[in-house]
Amino acid sequence: FELAEDGASxxxxxxxxxxxxxxxxxxxxxxxxxxxAATFDGVWSSSYGPLRLAQRGNTVRDxxxxxDGRFANISGTVQGDRLEFRYDEQGTKGAGHFELAPGxxxxxxxxxxxxxxxxxWTGARIAALPGRVWLVILEARGENxxxxxxxxxxxxxxxxxxxxxxxxxxxxxxxxxDSLTRVCSEIPFLPEPAVVVIASHGSEEGLAVxxxxxxxxxxxxxxxxxxxxxxxxxxxxxxMAGKLPADISKSLPAGISFPISGYTTSVDWGASAAAExxxxxxxxxxxxxPADAVKRLxxxxxxxxxTAPADSPFEPLGIRLVSxxxxxx
Numbered sequence: 001f002e003l004a005e006d007g008a009s010x011x012x013x014x015x016x017x018x019x020x021x022x023x024x025x026x027x028x029x030x031x032x033x034x035x036x037a038a039t040f041d042g043v044w045s046s047s048y049g050p051l052r053l054a055q056r057g058n059t060v061r062d063x064x065x066x067x068d069g070r071f072a073n074i075s076g077t078v079q080g081d082r083l084e085f086r087y088d089e090q091g092t093k094g095a096g097h098f099e100l101a102p103g104x105x106x107x108x109x110x111x112x113x114x115x116x117x118x119x120x121w122t123g124a125r126i127a128a129l130p131g132r133v134w135l136v137i138l139e140a141r142g143e144n145x146x147x148x149x150x151x152x153x154x155x156x157x158x159x160x161x162x163x164x165x166x167x168x169x170x171x172x173x174x175x176x177x178d179s180l181t182r183v184c185s186e187i188p189f190l191p192e193p194a195v196v197v198i199a200s201h202g203s204e205e206g207l208a209v210x211x212x213x214x215x216x217x218x219x220x221x222x223x224x225x226x227x228x229x230x231x232x233x234x235x236x237x238x239x240m241a242g243k244l245p246a247d248i249s250k251s252l253p254a255g256i257s258f259p260i261s262g263y264t265t266s267v268d269w270g271a272s273a274a275a276e277x278x279x280x281x282x283x284x285x286x287x288x289x290p291a292d293a294v295k296r297l298x299x300x301x302x303x304x305x306x307t308a309p310a311d312s313p314f315e316p317l318g319i320r321l322v323s324x325x326x327x328x329x
Contacts, residue, residue: 007105038104040083043191046123050189069182128191133284135161137171140200140209153199167284175209177218184222193230202236216247227256231290234262240320257324259290264318271314275304294321
């Protein structure tokens, strides 16, 4: 298939194995998809990095991510299929324009810095798929030496949820606050909601990665623009035992808020893993909201809550969820 420049159709050829003759195969996007895409609103892959635009009426604003990981702001006004904008790359400023392609799935344009430097700027829409949700697993390595066998909790989650067609999994490792922030800064450019899991040693003061401590403020810095997060879950000990969730929420800018879950105890690895497979399945596979999933989880697996059956070999996990906006109160 060869995609047309405007992304609204394709032209191609096909043949059966062993057959020497080709037949034509063409296609066009449905009218509903074309109509829904006929604004600048959405997530774009552009010649200057991932770009997110929010269009309200004829006003557009939002941000893009530069090659060094920093964010740059962009804002402007739409007339017809043309966006005239200003941009600010934390020091370098300029202006430009985008022309929306027919069907709304691409744009062409140009930019000019205030110092006279200029260039072309093109982009292609990253379409959101109905019903799709991302499971983003951010993990700190648990091995301390060569004597420890290598393992990765995120790999297990990826394998389990690969069977769900609506779930898109990504698994990344981090080893300090900077690397955690760097990967979190990509989450706003996912066009669908994201459930984010941070797997690491933890305490009431924050994440423990080797000899380093990652504080509430440092955690919040990675999510400062991530308004598509449906849940942040800590697969870590004691994170929910103190005021860390409230401190994370207080450190987030206005307009960014999401539920936070985790444990109030020093959890057994096996018990917490079993609980989380069921917890995420309730959310990603059964469509439950996080707060309802916690209640159902404790009903199905009592050890996940604050009490355990008398004959349980595991201590209670003490799972706790703070609703969006509540942790900051």
